[in-house]
Amino acid sequence: MSPSTCVQAFFDTGTSTVSYVLSDRATRRAAVIDSVLDYDFKSGHTHTGSADRILAYLGEQGLTVDWILETHAHADHLSAARYLKERVGGRIAIGEHIRQVQQIFKTIYNLEREFLPDGSQFDHLFTEGEVFRVGQLEVQAMLVPGHTPADMAYRVDGMVFVGDTLFMPDVGTARADFPGGSAHILYRSIRRLLALPPETVMYVCHDYPPKTRTAQWQTSVAEQRIGNIHVHDGIDEATFVAMRTARDATLDVPTLILPSIQVNVRAGQLPPPEANGVRYLKIPLNALPVRDPAV
């Protein structure tokens, strides 16, 4: 890693999400990855404490934001991408297959006609292998679907931000049972990531630590290949898919999935206000095609 490359992590204890600021010290340019807009489920209020910590860091370091990146449309937290863009600028970007996710959830939520599932809510959609810059850093976008159809990883200077493909080795991998998800495809995406040079540093998007340790978010390709409890070397696709499918059948629906996705497919923009000036989130009843915990 070049001495000019800097990564600062921000762990949100409420959603176990890790947001990152990737920066190039030489040019003072930065990218924000997977930001969090705090949301209180009980009161329906949004808060900006998590995003404001990132803004404070950007200010202290004198960083200019070029990109506000999402690895995917998250189902566990609302994105602060729009809030950050309004304050410090930067282009909001995600993988081009977000269109597929938008189409799926436009149907589930019956979103307004003006919401187009064409990715136009984002400033840029990455294609597989596309290279972009943060200052002098070259970042490569890697399409790594499976958890959702649109997951991206961002590879830069001996590091890779893997989103929700892999978690820490003792936690394993992300679920693949959301609409459009696939354990088969997730396995192949993970193998692509594990084919990177073994010394590649991996930054994960969540940590759900066992009681024996505190939250962590940095590991390596080598550590994952040796020790990931779901996909270490030697686990073949059929074994992984059987494990993942059985495990997903036991997982509860994430608490914030319904509030989150309808905001995140809009690139972090809250739904348009109604005639009284208030914005509303929609809760589709008996419509989400995931396991019903009551059954």
Ligand SMILES: [Fe+2]
């Ligand atoms: Fe996710």
